[in-house]
Amino acid sequence: MAFEVTKQGEVTVLDVEGQLIVGNRQELKQKVLEELENGERRFLIDFDRTGYIDSSGLGVLVSLSKKIREQGGELRLANLNDDLRTLFELTKLDTLFQISSSRDEALSSF
Template structure:
């Protein structure tokens, strides 16, 4: 997996390519935490180029969401394919994470 961060004011967009799994979740998590420490309040994670997230990747997302919310921020997910969307629905994580079709939708005028 690789990922790229782009920042505008207090918003960070993380574009994920490949799988978010046990071998790379910590690097991903630390990059988002670093951005939050530098003032990011809205983090949008774009999975348009990703097809798989394992349980440790889900755990990293849950942990990040909690940390961001504690700091007054928000974590939003975009570009989930049908399989990923089903995963979030079956685990009921769609109630925790706002799911959007596109980055523009997630940014909602920001």
């Protein structure tokens, strides 16, 4: 997995490339927590270039969502492919996250 962090106005955008899985989930978590500690509060994770998320990756997203909310912030997700959307629906995590079908839609929803 590789990820890129950019700022779009007040939103910190993380593009995740490859797979978010048990072997690399901590890298993403660490990066988001660093940004949170630096005062960032609005986060968008864009999965346009993400092939797969395993249950550990889903767990990290849940954990980050909680930590961001505890600090008064918001985490939104965008661009889940059909397989990823299926995983969110099966686990009912689609009820826990605000998921947008495009980056622009997500950015304008903050």
